[in-house]
Amino acid sequence: DAKTTQPPSMDCAEGRAANLPCNHSTISGNEYVYWYRQIHSQGPQYIIHGLKNNETNEMASLIITEDRKSSTLILPHATLRDTAVYYCIVRSSSGSARQLTFGSGTQLTVLP
Amino acid sequence: DTGVSQDPRHKITKRGQNVTFRCDPISEHNRLYWYRQTLGQGPEFLTYFQNEAQLEKSRLLSDRFSAERPKGSFSTLEIQRTEQGDSAMYLCASSLGSAGVTGELFFGEGSRLTVL
Numbered sequence: 453d454a455k456t457t458q459p460p461s462m463d464c465a466e467g468r469a470a471n472l473p474c475n476h477s478t479i480s481g482n483e484y485v486y487w488y489r490q491i492h493s494q495g496p497q498y499i500i501h502g503l504k505n506n507e508t509n510e511m512a513s514l515i516i517t518e519d520r521k522s523s524t525l526i527l528p529h530a531t532l533r534d535t536a537v538y539y540c541i542v543r544s545s546s547g548s549a550r551q552l553t554f555g556s557g558t559q560l561t562v563l564p
Numbered sequence: 565d566t567g568v569s570q571d572p573r574h575k576i577t578k579r580g581q582n583v584t585f586r587c588d589p590i591s592e593h594n595r596l597y598w599y600r601q602t603l604g605q606g607p608e609f610l611t612y613f614q615n616e617a618q619l620e621k622s623r624l625l626s627d628r629f630s631a632e633r634p635k636g637s638f639s640t641l642e643i644q645r646t647e648q649g650d651s652a653m654y655l656c657a658s659s660l661g662s663a664g665v666t667g668e669l670f671f672g673e674g675s676r677l678t679v680l
Contacts, residue, residue, distance in 0.1 A: 488669075493673075494674075495566070495568075495655050495657070495671030495672050495673050495674050496655075496657075496669075496671045498670070501668070537606075539606055551597060551609040551620065552607075552609070553609065554607045554608070555606055557606055
């Protein structure tokens with residue numbers, strides 16, 4: 453699976469959009485971009501995933517660049533409960549790569 | 565609550581003792597995963613089951629670690645002769661997957677192990 457690069461930490465004002473970047477320059481054609489988050493003392497929680505088209509669900513939007521070498525997770529109206537570590541993961545949905553490989557993630561702190 | 569439950573949530577033990585963690589996945593999920601997480605790091609993959617078959621094991625899973633999923637439902641992770649370096653959060657996750665496709669993973673809240 454391709455490696456990802458994320459900033460170690462970011463702050464965001466409550467009510468504002470939080471834009472979390474992720475670089476995955478070695479991504480291959482069959483690899484998806486997944487985002488999970490982990491609130492303190494809890495297990496990771498799935499947020500969203502995509503292949504090449506932008507995706508949106510009730511939690512967030514995922515914007516993937518045309519060359520697929522980077523992506524941005526957008527939380528449109530961040531709340532204090534969105535404070536968490538956000539993990540960007542690139543993985544194939546097929547073959548033996550069944551497990552997720554987590555990096556160190558981005559600590560997002562939403563400020564009141 | 566994701567529907568994945570782990571027990572116990574916290575365990576303190578002395579070095580050299582054996583410990584066992586249990587994971588009850590979401591009932592219809594055929595895939596079950598164990599991860600380990602140390603402070604400040606992301607979770608690290610340990611092992612994976614599809615139904616009762618253990619299909620993959622990480623190099624992190626030393627011979628002191630054993631995992632089972634005897635009836636394809638709950639799973640146990642046993643650590644024998646614990647060492648201080650085993651202190652970590654042990655996370656279980658489950659998913660519903662078919663051939664070649666893995667759905668999203670649902671994680672439990674973890675079992676925190678402290679080895680004194």
